[in-house]
Amino acid sequence: MSEITSFSFPTQIRFGPGARSAVAEFAASCGVKRPLMVADAGLPKTEAYKLMSAELSGTWPAGFAAFTGVNPNPTEDNLEDTFRAYADGKCDGVIGVGGGSALDVAKAVRIKIAFPDRSFAKVSRDMLPKKLAPFCAVPTTAGTGSEVGRSSVITVPSLGLKVVVGGPPLLADMAILDAELTVGLPPFLTAATGMDAMTHAVESFVCPCFHPMCDAIALEAVRMTRIYLPKAWANGKDLEARGMMLMAAAMGAVAFQKDLGVAHSLSHPLSTDFGVHHGLANAIALPATVRFNGEENSGQYERVAVALGVAPGNDPAGAVADFLDGFNKSIGITQKLRDLKVPQNALEGLAEKAMLDGCHPTNPRKCEKKDMLRLYKEIW
DSSP states (O other): OOSOOOOOOOOOEEESTTGGGGHHHHHHHHTOSSEEEEEETTGGGSHHHHHHHHHHHHHOTTOOEEEEEEOSSOBHHHHHHHHHHHHHTTOSEEEEEESHHHHHHHHHHHHHHHOTTSOGGGOOGGGOOSOOSOEEEEESSSSSOGGGOSEEEEEETTTTEEEEEEOGGGSOSEEEEOGGGTTTOOHHHHHHHHHHHHHHHHHHHHSOSOOHHHHHHHHHHHHHHHHHHHHHHHOTTOHHHHHHHHHHHHHHHHHTTSOOOHHHHHHHHHHHHHOOOHHHHHHHHHHHHHHHHHHHHGGGGHHHHHHTTOOOTTOHHHHHHHHHHHHHHHTTOOOOGGGGTOOGGGHHHHHHHHHHSSSGGGSSSOOOHHHHHHHHHHHO
């Protein structure tokens, strides 16, 4: 309690079936005359893309530009291509539509607009101007919560690492949470992205940074994910479950402004080196990391256990980890790293990269390389 900390929850959110109509409000409030829609390569085949394109056409009858080439783990080349589309289209605002990758690129291209001649990896938080190009975030998955996040993650191949640039100027001017845009999400992606939200919530709650507001939000996100993710996975047309998962994902992302932990440090190299879906990597890593942290202080998971609806008992961390193992299986997540074509001889190098990641320093238990290697072996 001897340090001064800052709390802020400023994102404008429009929530509910059909909320995509709020792009008209975004256009008017931010003065956007011609936006660039940023999406991943798979989105144009979906009903969500058709619905969103129709909404944008109605709002901007003169037309809008689109870039639909975002990779699942976006790279700096993706960012450069998006920037060219923005410039060539003579755009004055950005609308990100899709999962965390599309939203991250949509956020990051605003940095490129501000610094056209500088590499993303060479932009720091302190360099960001107070105001970037107008941005509206429209998630079509319920996991990353990138729509309310203040950072962007881009893979820089020359470094072989994911680079994070963050700061309040990156926040969206508006986030639109429309359950109708998520009904077509397949069960696997529903599960993987949902477990991303769960991991954000669990890791942020046990992160030792002081932020009681985030703690409360994290626990409610845990509870909501526990209730609604199985429903959304079993019935993709359940608008209540879809909507509540969108909200849980946003809440998880709000909570992790506290910071995250070792599960994310394990997950990031798996995505960079082997293309493992980030949410799936988190789902696989989370139970093992909970047990690892619980070896030093199991009691910190007592309230997480309650939010999951399980009795904490004498070993709350064990209870949480056991629940998460079963929860994963109940939504079809049964993979180990070996099933995802991660070779055993790669674990040593992955452990080295995990140590370079910026998430584990705020893990409740200090991690060394030997710990990372141990955890990789446990989930291999």
